[in-house]
Amino acid sequence: MPYKDLEQNRKRCREYRQKHLEELRDYDRLRNNTEKRKQWFRERDQKRERKYYKKQQNKKYRQEHKEELAEYNKGYQDKNKAQLQKYFANRYYTLKEKVFVILGSECSNCGCNDKRILQVDHVNGHGYSERKTSKKIPFKNIEKNPEKYQILCPNCNWIKKSENMESKPRLQTKRAEQKRERYYAKKRKAFDILGNKCVHCGNTDHRALQIDHVNGNGHKELRQINLNGVLNKILAEEKEEYQLLCANCNWKKRYDKQEYFIKLAVPTWSE
C-alpha cells in the first residue's frame, strides 16, 4: 500500500532499497538474464505437461481395466469386511454424537433419553427425499439450520408419521386402494395372532407396533420374500420366528444384538 502523502512514500521506498540492496541486485540480475529466465519457464511448462500426461494415462488405464479393478476392489472389501464395517460404524456413531450436541439428546415429545434409539426427525416431513439425494446423514444441513430438525424416539416418530400422513401412497387409483385395504386387513389379522401388544413393555399403540424377527436376519428375509410374504407366513401359523415389538424395544434389541448395518460395531451407549 503506497502512502497517500507522496513525499513520505518516496522516503519509505528509499529506505527499503537501502535495506535490501543486495537482494534486489540479485533479483535484477536474474530478471535481466534472459537465458536463465527462459530455462525457468521451460522447466515449469515441462512439469505441467508431465502432470497432465500422467492424469490422462491414469484415466485411460482405469477405463481399459474397469472389470479387473472392480474385481480387485471387491476382493479387498471381502477380505477386510470386519475392519471396514467397524470403521463405517464408528464414523456413524461419532457423527451422531455431534448431532446430539447440536439438537440435544432427548426426545422432544416424551423426554426419553436413551441414546441407543434416538432418531433425527424432519419437522415438516420430506425426510425420504432428502435421504434419497444424499446418502449420508445430512449433517451439514443440520449444522446450517437446526430448526428444521428435532430428536424423537422411534415410538413418537412413527406416531407422528401416521398422524401427519407423512408417507402418502404413491398410486391413488381404485385398484391400488383395494390392494392397500387387503394388505391392512392381513396386517390386522397377523397382529391379532401375535397378541396385539409389545412383548417387552406391553405397549398397545398400533401405530408404533412392528413385527420383529426373533433371530435377526429380518433384512435378508425381507429382500427374499417381501413384507407380504412374512404376513402370509404368520397367517399360515408359522409364527415361532416372529414377535410383536414396539419401535423403541425393536431399536434397543437391534442395537444390543448388533443386527442390521451396525454389525461388529463397538456399542458405545448404554441405558
Ligand SMILES: [Zn+2]
Ligand atoms: Zn418420544
Ligand SMILES: [Zn+2]
Ligand atoms: Zn415395547
